[in-house]
Amino acid sequence: GFSWTLADHPKLPKGKIVAMVVLDGWGEASPNQYNCIHVADTPTMDYLKQGAPEKWRLIRAHGTAVGLPTEDDMGNSEVGHNALGAGRIYAQGAKLVDLALASGKIYEGEGFKYIKECFDNGTLHLIGLLSDGGVHSRLDQLLLLLKGARDNGAKRIRVHILTDGRDVLDGTSVGFVETLENELEKLREKGVDAQIASGGGRMYVTMDRYENDWEVVKRGWDAQVLGEAPHKFMTAVEAIKRLREDPKANDQYLPPFVIVNEDGQAVGPIVDGDAVVTFNFRADRMVMIAKALEYEDFDKFDRVRFPKIRYAGMLQYDGELKLPSHFLVSPPEIERTSGEYLVHNGVRTFACSETVKFGHVTFFWNGNRSGYFNPDMEKYVEIPSDSGITFNVRPKMKAIEIAEKARDAILSRKFHQVRVNLPNGDMVGHTGDIEATIVACKVADDAVKMILDAIEQVGGIYVVTADHGNAEDMVKRDKSGKPQLDKKGTIQILTSHTLEPVPIAIGGPGLAPGVRFRNDVPNGGLANVAATVMNLHGFEAPSDYEPTLIEVIDN
Numbered sequence: 255g256f257s258w259t260l261a262d263h264p265k266l267p268k269g270k271i272v273a274m275v276v277l278d279g280w281g282e283a284s285p286n287q288y289n290c291i292h293v294a295d296t297p298t299m300d301y302l303k304q305g306a307p308e309k310w311r312l313i314r315a316h317g318t319a320v321g322l323p324t325e326d327d328m329g330n331s332e333v334g335h336n337a338l339g340a341g342r343i344y345a346q347g348a349k350l351v352d353l354a355l356a357s358g359k360i361y362e363g364e365g366f367k368y369i370k371e372c373f374d375n376g377t378l379h380l381i382g383l384l385s386d387g388g389v390h391s392r393l394d395q396l397l398l399l400l401k402g403a404r405d406n407g408a409k410r411i412r413v414h415i416l417t418d419g420r421d422v423l424d425g426t427s428v429g430f431v432e433t434l435e436n437e438l439e440k441l442r443e444k445g446v447d448a449q450i451a452s453g454g455g456r457m458y459v460t461m462d463r464y465e466n467d468w469e470v471v472k473r474g475w476d477a478q479v480l481g482e483a484p485h486k487f488m489t490a491v492e493a494i495k496r497l498r499e500d501p502k503a504n505d506q507y508l509p510p511f512v513i514v515n516e517d518g519q520a521v522g523p524i525v526d527g528d529a530v531v532t533f534n535f536r537a538d539r540m541v542m543i544a545k546a547l548e549y550e551d552f553d554k555f556d557r558v559r560f561p562k563i564r565y566a567g568m569l570q571y572d573g574e575l576k577l578p579s580h581f582l583v584s585p586p587e588i589e590r591t592s593g594e595y596l597v598h599n600g601v602r603t604f605a606c607s608e609t610v611k612f613g614h615v616t617f618f619w620n621g622n623r624s625g626y627f628n629p630d631m632e633k634y635v636e637i638p639s640d641s642g643i644t645f646n647v648r649p650k651m652k653a654i655e656i657a658e659k660a661r662d663a664i665l666s667r668k669f670h671q672v673r674v675n676l677p678n679g680d681m682v683g684h685t686g687d688i689e690a691t692i693v694a695c696k697v698a699d700d701a702v703k704m705i706l707d708a709i710e711q712v713g714g715i716y717v718v719t720a721d722h723g724n725a726e727d728m729v730k731r732d733k734s735g736k737p738q739l740d741k742k743g744t745i746q747i748l749t750s751h752t753l754e755p756v757p758i759a760i761g762g763p764g765l766a767p768g769v770r771f772r773n774d775v776p777n778g779g780l781a782n783v784a785a786t787v788m789n790l791h792g793f794e795a796p797s798d799y800e801p802t803l804i805e806v807i808d809n
């Protein structure tokens with residue numbers, strides 16, 4: 255039968271302190287002026303790179319290596335940390351939704367049947383990110399879902415859009431809205447009363463995560479449910495064009511707006527008897543709105559009205575909370591993660607990041623489960639993020655505070671694994687501010703140094719890697735790799751992640767002398783890291799895990 259007990263590694267000892275450092279948004283790309291990691295002063299990471307090929311190498315962090323549909327899909331933190339923690343590659347939300355839509359199974363599932371009950375007398379509301387980034391949602395999936403809803407009897411549909419500019423170029427929101435409007439027009443020709451009802455920028459409206467700022471969710475609630483917002487327009491295209499006229503405006507942070515009819519009435523508030531679907535497949539930025547839509551008892555903000563609706567997520571977003579309880583597509587069944595194995599095998603774990611990335615090294619790492627496996631064996635520390643600012647204003651973020659917590663945890667010798675996420679390269683990279691991203695990269699490097707120094711003191715081991723690329727390329731490139739110019743001849747800033755591989759480095763005084771990277775896993779990716787780390791804790795990985803990246807040579 256199944257057992258949690260891991261076999262002893264034949265050559266590596268137990269009990270070493272292992273620092274597991276994840277630099278968020280830190281890929282490897284050719285050195286040039288748009289590579290902020292290259293431009294920044296990063297002596298620690300440069301030093302680690304000198305260990306190649308035995309102690310430093312690159313691993314894949316995008317596409318099928320992390321369970322995404324195609325090799326054109328950039329990496330992201332959800333699939334990246336899932337792979338790092340689970341040690342296996344799962345078909346991820348993007349792919350699972352594609353399959354469910356293509357086969358039509360989505361319409362036969364419990365979740366769709368549940369919301370369908372409202373189609374005769376109520377409105378179907380679809381809330382989510384309007385983007386083809388493929389990180390949280392995809393526009394083509396939304397369009398298929400709209401068509402499927404009509405075929406299954408939806409008579410009145412309202413779409414509540416969130417504009418992107420973070421996983422896609424800033425300014426692309428207008429084109430996405432035009433595409434959506436075309437589809438809605440087709441639905442109207444077929445007799446469905448279908449319209450966009452509200453909108454707002456994803457970073458300012460609805461899509462907060464890890465309870466960083468409930469005001470973000472409240473702004474969305476007011477627009478989507480109550481039909482109230484500071485800005486009112488007759489169409490979404492007009493809304494976005496007008497709101498973007500403000501020179502400081504961008505897609506990520508557009509203020510909330512509602513669409514109104516000639517009488518100034520909101521066209522699509524959510525009321526008793528309606529159905530609601532949040533159409534993002536990715537979990538982190540849907541958990542908060544899911545709570546607001548589903549929980550009877552709720553005190554995070556005043557909902558004013560709590561309509562009696564049937565709500566389903568595209569996926570179930572939190573496997574521990576079973577939230578939401580209804581969903582259209584079953585999430586990947588990520589089980590027996592490395593974290594769960596390690597607590598069963600006596601490995602005490604400390605995990606830390608600041609709020610905006612805290613769930614990455616806990617929730618995502620543990621297969622989209624909130625909470626501890628065993629509170630006696632684990633300690634998770636969240637450092638409050640600065641809220642209400644964009645991180646280019648404070649590019650240092652809480653990196654040093656995170657490193658200090660890690661240092662203290664290492665020096666306390668109470669934990670065998672000390673795991674952190676350093677957010678700077680990613681969070682500042684997403685702002686598109688190159689100067690600030692260079693500062694961010696330097697600070698992340700300083701933080702790594704602090705952790706490596708602590709590992710040195712306790713005779714431990716370090717593993718330094720990243721979840722996907724971002725800061726190493728800040729410009730949109732054409733097929734030949736040259737910066738792409740817009741109509742005015744200026745470069746287009748790339749706020750999104752990339753397709754680049756990420757580095758992984760191992761070392762520290764506790765690393766047994768013969769340990770080195772194998773050269774027979776050339777296509778190794780993030781999912782190979784879990785087995786590697788289990789080995790460094792003195793265990794063999796379970797047989798169904800992706801192979802370890804290391805071998806031990808007898809000297």
Ligand code: 3PG
Binds near residue numbers: 279332389390420680
């Ligand atoms: C976000 O949610 O901030 C971006 O869409 C993806 O960034 P992350 O995958 O690094 O969190």
Ligand code: CO
Binds near residue numbers: 684
């Ligand atoms: Co990111």
